[in-house]
Amino acid sequence: MxxxxxxxxxxxxxxxxxxxxxxxxxxxxxxxxxxxxxxxxxxxxxxxxxxxxxxxxxxxxxxxxxxxxxxxxxxxxxxxxxxxxxxxxxxxxxxxxxxxxxxxxxxxxxxxxxxxxxxxxxxxxxxxxxxxxEMGIDELVVGTICGGSDGTSGLTANPAMGNAFDRLVEKGAACIFEETGELIGCEHHMAGRAVTPELGAEIIKAIDKAARYYGLLGQGSFAPGNAEGGLTTIEEKSLGAYAKAGTVPIDGMIKPGTRPPSGGLYLMDVVPDGELRFGYPNINDNAEIVELIASGCHIILFSTGRGSVVGSAISPVIKVCANPLTYRRMADDMDVNAGRILEEQAGIEDVGAEIVQLVERVADGERTMSEALGHREFILNYKTFEPVGPACLPKSAA
Amino acid sequence: MKRPAVILLAEADNVLVTCRNIEAGEMVPIDGAETRIEVALPLGFKIARKPIRAGEKVFKLGMSIGSATADIDRGQRVHTENLKSDYTPSFTADHGDRFGQGETL
Incomplete structure (x- = not known):
């Protein structure tokens, strides 16, 4: 590489x-x-x-x-x-x-x-x-996001990407998962994975902030397509989304633009601080992708069940398709068919290993499907954040 | 032979998830008992593993995904008509088609 x-x-x-x-x-x-x-x-x-x-x-x-x-x-x-x-x-x-x-x-x-x-x-x-x-995997920063989720996202693509995250962290990479508004309901489990109790408390506060923020807006991060795909509530969508974070300890919580201080797993708090001011925290998937890239992500792993086609400016997007029916309909847009976990009894580990291999090839110059198709979406909107507190990054404080 | 119709994700769950499309009237084994599924269900949907009373929590992957808003029979679809979030309401839309739901896996 x-x-x-x-x-x-x-x-x-x-x-x-x-x-x-x-x-x-x-x-x-x-x-x-x-x-x-x-x-x-x-x-x-x-x-x-x-x-x-x-x-x-x-x-x-x-x-x-x-x-x-x-x-x-x-x-x-x-x-x-x-x-x-x-x-x-x-x-x-x-x-x-x-x-x-x-x-x-x-x-x-x-x-x-x-x-x-x-x-x-x-x-x-x-x-x-x-x-x-020469560049090592331990110099990579990889982000993950899910878009167009359905009932298969949490069964196939998200756990497979979580498995890839476990492997990448093991190799020394920094991995970022995000959208605190789509982790509502998982806060106590995440706090239990935090490397310090203080970080765990900060994570719970961040999810409470997200639930309050979306509560004021009167609508959670839940699109009609999610329900058409079999998901019923934000907690259920969260549960599936959370599988992207794998199983390793959570090393820190950052905000958009914060660079992870070292390798490891980081949660990005994307919900603005202070009073409700500029509307929805992230108005679409690309707003989240841009924030991950601003925190240094070289590559974005994007899982989709319903079938998203987006890529991004600046950093390549690897599309992991959760739903085998969607894959057959939209194969030209998809880099990985995680639906074979349902259809062919492939293991989550098999697809996780395939994703890591693809990450290495894309890092070495191979074009992803969305890159080859010319997808270069970009969006940036208004937000307000306070600085990241010391309890959120225990590694850099040590 | 057809692939299994549903999957139990965690022992504590009171719902099962469809792992292929299921036709209306199909018989599906739930904890060993053949149960008639009344409505067609696409891949990735939920059915009740046991009777769930209104107000009871619904568990998937061992975690609560909200509360039942009506009594639900074993084998009945669990979705927006009988389950709500304990955090924020889900916004849904009816486009009047069955896009993506008519295919068989």
């Missing part, structure tokens, strides 16, 4: 240029800049809001300095609230090529698009020469 060494010592498994709009008003121009590069690793990301938000800034900074990212073009309209100079300075400090185009200063759409494409072309050519170095 080989990766690209970045100045902070982390290694990337992709060498991607990102083009980032800093307000929706710059979205079209950024998209036009990227358009001729659709067969190359040039991805479009952005933040739509005009009001400045610390979470959005931090997320953008983590994403722009992610080890899979080799260069960044910032596209600003000129009058939005985003601190573009602050962001550019942070990126520049990492040694990455960065350029800011302000549409109002460049002279409008056409001139900005031309300047942007020229910069991307030159930066791609320059990055092609960057050497790859």
């Amino acid at each position: 080989r990766g690209w060494l970045r100045s902070d010592g982390r290694k990337g498994i992709r060498n991607t240029i990102i083009v980032t709009y800093l307000v929706e008003c710059a979205h079209h121009v950024a998209r036009e800049i990227v358009r001729p590069f659709e067969d190359e690793d040039v991805h479009l990301i952005g933040f739509p809001g005009c009001f400045a938000n610390l979470y959005a800034f931090d997320m953008m900074e983590r994403l722009a300095t992610h080890p899979n990212v080799a260069g960044v073009l910032l596209v600003s309209l000129g009058c939005e609230g985003f601190d573009r100079s602050g962001l550019a300075r942070r990126i520049e400090a990492t040694g990455r090529p960065v350029r800011t185009l302000v549409i109002q200063r460049e002279g409008g759409t056409r001139k900005t698009v031309d300047a942007g494409r020229a910069w991307v072309r030159a930066t791609c050519d320059g990055n092609a020469a960057l050497p790859r170095v």
Whole structure:
């Protein structure tokens, strides 16, 4: 396995240029800049809001300095609230090529698009020469998420991904599971797996926060498709989702953008702190994927029963299909058929081992199905977080 | 021979999970007793393993997944019509089709 060494010592498994709009008003121009590069690793990301938000800034900074990212073009309209100079300075400090185009200063759409494409072309050519170095599994950060869950997700794909997590943690990787709103009902079991009682208490508090937050919204993280797939309640969905976390001890609880301080298993608390302010914590699966990537995930393991097709900008998504009927209908979108646990009596361990092998191949450059199909979804919204407390990361405090 | 129709996930459970599509009227063994399943059930759905009274907790994988809102007979489907969350209500929609539910495994 080989990766690209970045100045902070982390290694990337992709060498991607990102083009980032800093307000929706710059979205079209950024998209036009990227358009001729659709067969190359040039991805479009952005933040739509005009009001400045610390979470959005931090997320953008983590994403722009992610080890899979080799260069960044910032596209600003000129009058939005985003601190573009602050962001550019942070990126520049990492040694990455960065350029800011302000549409109002460049002279409008056409001139900005031309300047942007020229910069991307030159930066791609320059990055092609960057050497790859040896990389170990213990340098990988892997995230997990489930989307479009049904009654099979918790029986096949999620336990198989949990088994893969156990194996990856054993090999020294950092693994992150998340969506505290989809772990409601599992809080006491998770607390029992925490490496310290203080961490266990923090986990229970985080799930209480999620239950309160979703209670205020009047609707849990439960889509109509979940019920059509046989799931009845949020607790039942949680139980299936929780199987993704495997069986090893929980080493810490992080928030979006926090990097795991070492290998091990981490829970990400994705529900905002403070009063209910900006609506649903994560309005869709990609909002969760982006937060996992901001915490350094090189690869995302995505389980689906109903059949999701999404991928992501920046980090490859490995799709693990839980339902054998869905797999037959949508095989072109799926990397792993975990439904064979139901149909062919394959063991959860067999599929877990297959996932780990695929993680290693994807880390070494093999394209996932969603990558090959050009999926590069991205979404970033408003949130508010307080810093992670010391009880949440006992390993780094020691 | 047909594959098993249902699976018991944990000994403490009062529901079983379908591991293939089941036809209406099919006889399915529940703890050794052949039981008639009244409605068609897709893969991944739940049926009662024993009678469950309204207000009783429903257990799957050994953990509570909510409370029964009506009395449920052995072999009856357990879903939104008779089970509710103890945390937040589940939002459901009827698209008027049976997408994904008509295939046999």
